[in-house]
Amino acid sequence: MRAFFVYGTLSEGITLRDEERGKFMKEPIISIRHVYFRYPEQQSDALHDISLDVAQGEWLAIVGHNGSGKSTLAKMLNGLHYPREGEVMISGFPLKEEYVWEIRRRLGMVFQNPDNQFVGTTVQDDVAFGLENNGVPHDIMVRRVEESLQRVGMLDFLNQEPHHLSGGQKQRVAIAGVIALQPDIILLDEATSMLDPLGREEVLSTVRELKEEQKLTVISITHDLEEAARADRIIVLNQGSVYHEGTPDDIFQMNKELIQLGLDVPFPIKLGEALRRQGFDIQGGHLTEEELVRELWTSNFKK
Template sequence: MKENIISINHVHFRYPGQTVYALKDVSLNVAKGEWLAIVGHNGSGKSTLAKMLNGLHYPEEGQVTICNFPLKDEFVWDIRRRLGMVFQNPDNQFVGTTVQDDVAFGLENNGIPHEVMVERVKASLQRVGMLDFLNQEPHHLSGGQKQRVAIAGVIALQPDIILLDEATSMLDPRGREEVLRTVRQLKEEQDLTVISITHDLEEASRADRIIVLNKGSVYREGTPEEIFQLNEELIKLGLDVPFPVKLSEILRLQDFEIASNYLSEEELVRELWTSNFKK
């Protein structure tokens, strides 16, 4: 078994002046190199948890440990150097006049020598397929391209963990696919740990494991296949099951020989094609 890179133990958190807990007795672990998706409807606690992982909130009760550092004031910058966040709106992340200036910004703030910085900027843009846009102005890019540049800015800092905080929610299907494919490649090439905070179960289906939050607590956890078997429960929680999973279930009810709930359209089409549409 891989070691845990994040441990959250019996965490409670309330916003100032509130009596209801935003997080209530939350316990979970994230293994090094894992892609974990944390899903839930608005108000489920997932955004609060994302902010806690970045040291913007501290537990009222319980403990959080990230990369062997306890979440405390004296260690918060050590944690932030190891955990890079990609936010919902890429336009809010850009500070440079060109793509390379933007990727270099975080490196400059961390005092990286110029020669090293130049190499890291080029290498990170190369990894996300954006090296040809080195001198492009960010506002001329598509949504998917902007998020890939934002990811380049994060990986240039060489974190151990990338946290995607609703990072694909403002993108069209093509942009979403570009970003998720890029994240998968980076995870496999660099053994990165990825955490997706999302309400989109299509995005969550790419993860190794899913945790469902509801009313500030862990409701269920399991592989995508296990979670999507909770079809009706997920819908009651305000979550929409991915289209291929819905279609798999409909076809099975029509007596088609569908082996399982397929998580991608490609897998489902391949199954239908190879089974010759048997009923």
């Protein structure tokens, strides 16, 4: 079952405890203050004095090597972990047991392996499952299923069995299941790591379009800096703490530091630097292959 499902009955446009939400609601949409977390079997903190904000409508990438704390932070944002110390506010609610289902209704999570997310025998059944779980009326549910599949370009696969889809198509169906629930935030937890380059491009382009159309907030938890280059802002985690944050341009200027942290800079940046060392007259800061090709074309490949 997807972790963002909520048990209970909701009618269209009605939310639980909206009067209580008003007591807590304040910008930014996510606020984390001095958070510590430690697994019972470990001697050191998995998260150590983490403080960060996520603005409504931004795309934030959280990157780090294995063991940096990014997966622990993703689980905390979905209410699977609670801080040992500190405070987490998500979409107007404090991360506490009594509000965890409200948080999960407002924060939709797309996981690494799409096959682990499917529960329906057809694409439409799978997208409808979360809506049924929320008690959404049938006519509204049908409309939302079709609208969400249309938005991710999968409406033609309505009656297809999920296991017949490609990896990128499966992940787009998983995203449709999230957006059908109309969350405030989409959390991608290594959601493209098992996809080939084409599938990765399909998913990231879909997320970007949805973000712009619906003013969604997107959080991408990843070790892939080419994916992180799509974000508005990047936070680098190291040993459970915030190591650095800034725009993609800012972060990728830390070339050697990123490599020392166990991360790899995007291929277009490495290629651009190699070409400059060979004397080609091109500017730096190209985060995508398209940007680098455009620069090479306009510079006429001059040395």
